[in-house]
Amino acid sequence: MNASSKGTVVLIGVAIGIYALKAAAPTVLGGRPLPRLLDELARFAPAALLAALVVTSTLGDGRRIAPDARLGGVIVAALALARKAGFITTVVLAVSTTALLRAVF
């Protein structure tokens, strides 16, 4: 499969699955509490997955760990978030730090 048809398969799969998650309670299940394990996974899985995505999109290059200027940008983004910077500021700082590092080195 090429990138485009792979993308279409993933788009359809994710769209159906996510809509089912969004609409399950309002249209079918009602407001009953979720089973305990599901509720706990809903609460705890996002932090694990998002942290993993930070790592792979910063350090990963296919199956290699290849840190580059992005790492500097992400560190600055973390500092900005720690100082309660807004989303726009954070992203702009990460981008400009990375650009600066690439221009210098």
Place this chain on the structure above:
Amino acid sequence: MSTSSVFGAPSHPEHEMSAESREADRRAIHKRAISIAVALTPFAFAFGISCADAGLSVWHGVGFSVLVFTGGSQFAAVGVLRDGGAPASAIASALILGLRLLAYGVVMTPHLSGPRWKRALDSQLMIDESVAVGLGAGDPSNVRYGYRWGGLSVFVLWNIATVAGVLVGANAGDLIETLGIDAAIPASFLALVWPRLLDERQRLIALVGAVIAATLIPLAPPGIPILAAGLAAFVGIARARRPDTPKPPSPVLGGP
């Protein structure tokens, strides 16, 4: 961004609101919804860049932003594709990340009245931000109003910024790297996870997840490190179930 306003929402007395204070509440809702939607545009732009980087068309980008419409899962799916992961890994990562939407549905159900087709339409707007604006609306009679304003404001700007991102990403070539725009992707993930890290247990889970992912990058096909990191959630579950720990707070809201 939304945690404090959701759970620290002003408590209103039970009696009927005056038309005047209802109007004031609604004006506050409009302002909040629009400022959140504007603040999210860099993420949608980064998502568009990510699509272009993964070899996807502008139609894929818009397809994700209209049909999936939940930032974290969109990013996860396209991120796995971009790294060369299998479609099944991309779909699974996106859906595990989206499990919280099921929990939001339970919270929002009492506020989404009307015929089933209306509830089915309202459901598509279920994202962190719409739930946050809705529950932060103050008076219960304004929850659905806030939810719709939050959801629709984000929907419109999110899609415009996605298109811009794909077009820029597809045509800028080397400029993306030269200008450091590729760093917007990890920075977006970081900003999405950040509000969760305020909680000690969530911090531990994030740390374990990050270590699992970093360890597996050289060992497993792309996508698998992210899915395997999901196992870190069980660290949190084990701690939550320890009898001596206090009851955990409600699901953390944050990020698109």
